[in-house]
Amino acid sequence: MLRGIRRSMFCALGLMAAACGGEASRAQVEPPVQVVPEAWLGEAAGAELPHLEALGDVRMLKDVNAEALHREASARQAAGATRAAAEAPARPSTERSFIGIDVKNNKAYRLRTDAANLGRVAEELARRGLNGASRGTLDDAARLEPVNGDEALTSGAVSGQTWSNGVDTRIRMGLTNGYATNSWPYRTIGHLSAGCSGALVGRRVVVTAAHCVVSAYSGWNPIFNTFTARRDGATAPWGVQDAIWYWVPEGYINGSCNSVASCNRHDVAIMVLADNFPNGHPGWMGHWNASTDTLKTWSTYMRGYPGCGHVAAPASCTARTLYGDVNLCKTGNAYSPDADGWHQEIEIGCDGSPGQSGSPIYSYDAPVSGPVVVGQYNQYYCDAAACAGNAFPNRMGHLTPSWNNSISYFKSLYP
Numbered sequence: 001m002l003r004g005i006r007r008s009m010f011c012a013l014g015l016m017a018a019a020c021g022g023e024a025s026r027a028q029v030e031p032p033v034q035v036v037p038e039a040w041l042g043e044a045a046g047a048e049l050p051h052l053e054a055l056g057d058v059r060m061l062k063d064v065n066a067e068a069l070h071r072e073a074s075a076r077q078a079a080g081a082t083r084a085a086a087e088a089p090a091r092p093s094t095e096r097s098f099i100g101i102d103v104k105n106n107k108a109y110r111l112r113t114d115a116a117n118l119g120r121v122a123e124e125l126a127r128r129g130l131n132g133a134s135r136g137t138l139d140d141a142a143r144l145e146p147v148n149g150d151e152a153l154t155s156g157a158v159s160g161q162t163w164s165n166g167v168d169t170r171i172r173m174g175l176t177n178g179y180a181t182n183s184w185p186y187r188t189i190g191h192l193s194a195g196c197s198g199a200l201v202g203r204r205v206v207v208t209a210a211h212c213v214v215s216a217y218s219g220w221n222p223i224f225n226t227f228t229a230r231r232d233g234a235t236a237p238w239g240v241q242d243a244i245w246y247w248v249p250e251g252y253i254n255g256s257c258n259s260v261a262s263c264n265r266h267d268v269a270i271m272v273l274a275d276n277f278p279n280g281h282p283g284w285m286g287h288w289n290a291s292t293d294t295l296k297t298w299s300t301y302m303r304g305y306p307g308c309g310h311v312a313a314p315a316s317c318t319a320r321t322l323y324g325d326v327n328l329c330k331t332g333n334a335y336s337p338d339a340d341g342w343h344q345e346i347e348i349g350c351d352g353s354p355g356q357s358g359s360p361i362y363s364y365d366a367p368v369s370g371p372v373v374v375g376q377y378n379q380y381y382c383d384a385a386a387c388a389g390n391a392f393p394n395r396m397g398h399l400t401p402s403w404n405n406s407i408s409y410f411k412s413l414y415p
Helices: 002-012 066-075 083-085 114-128 260-268 399-413
Strands: 053-059 095-102 107-114 171-174 189-191 196-200 205-207 225-228 240-249 269-273 300-304 323-325 333-335 343-348 360-363 372-380 394-398
Touching: 095 114, 107 114, 114 360, 114 399, 196 323, 196 372, 205 372, 205 399, 240 399, 260 333, 260 343, 269 399, 300 372, 333 394, 343 372
Parallel strands: none
Antiparallel strands: 053 107, 095 107, 095 240, 171 323, 189 196, 189 225, 196 205, 205 269, 225 240, 240 269, 300 323, 300 360, 333 343, 343 394, 360 372, 372 394
């Protein structure tokens, strides 16, 4: 019965074109692709193989702006519903379920495992030191700034438009502003072609926002993206990588997620890149789960690629160029507790705007090589001058232990 309910759910969401009525429904859905590598470290950790189920064809949205779709959905959200839905606790469950999109072949899959298996893989990954940062093929740390804990921003003029507390304190961090192509860790942060941001946390694994890769209000269709690390306008010093897989929590596209409010807690995604880095590898950040109280004591930063077509864009905005706040990314109230009591959303005071969704919030204060990603920018709650007097108008998705372990799990599948 449960299988039938799930089948109907995905028919309604447009994820099973080959199995939801019409002539195509008579055809057997093809068997799942193999996603587990031959030498999987999960086996050394005693983890069970994941259960993979084919869901059928999907329609890929191309030449769309992911943030524009998200803004349209936000505008349709009933007033007051966001906070109420965010405070509703998640139901306890040990199962962890993800929807995967094979971007190349336009196929959808469900991957199921449990929390214990995620934990075993994460522990093994940490034991091997693979949850920390890596400088990729450039390992001369002496000439790469900023260094641990020191992100002094000395170039560029502060924006004249308004954002948190009525003042936008982002500056442009492009090549012409004195920030080199190989600046660390900025070369691990990239621009998504559909108008978002993301950060490498593994050799081929990028963390971003789910609404940047799946349109929750356009038939739940995946959005075509490429990833350009350290993009600077038309300059792509590390090349342009195609996305070959997206993975999002099933909670982002299941029956209980039917509005911006109810989806926000699950608004995080893994983007897997093609194994092609023609100019060497820029490296990647680590990842870490810090509690909401701990984050209040850490120095955290946010860097990303704002779009230039929105009222809250930086003044004299330069398209497809990295921006960062000269202030720390302080945290405020937390919302959306998961089944383990960890909040999945946290208010932040650093400045951001559409285009920066998926931007990493990161710190050097974790007990592993840093910087480490502790969350990603997801949502804003006021525009420009309307933010005056609001110290925390933005919200980040929090890397809870569950999602942090999930990142480790997908890193093990795509080494």
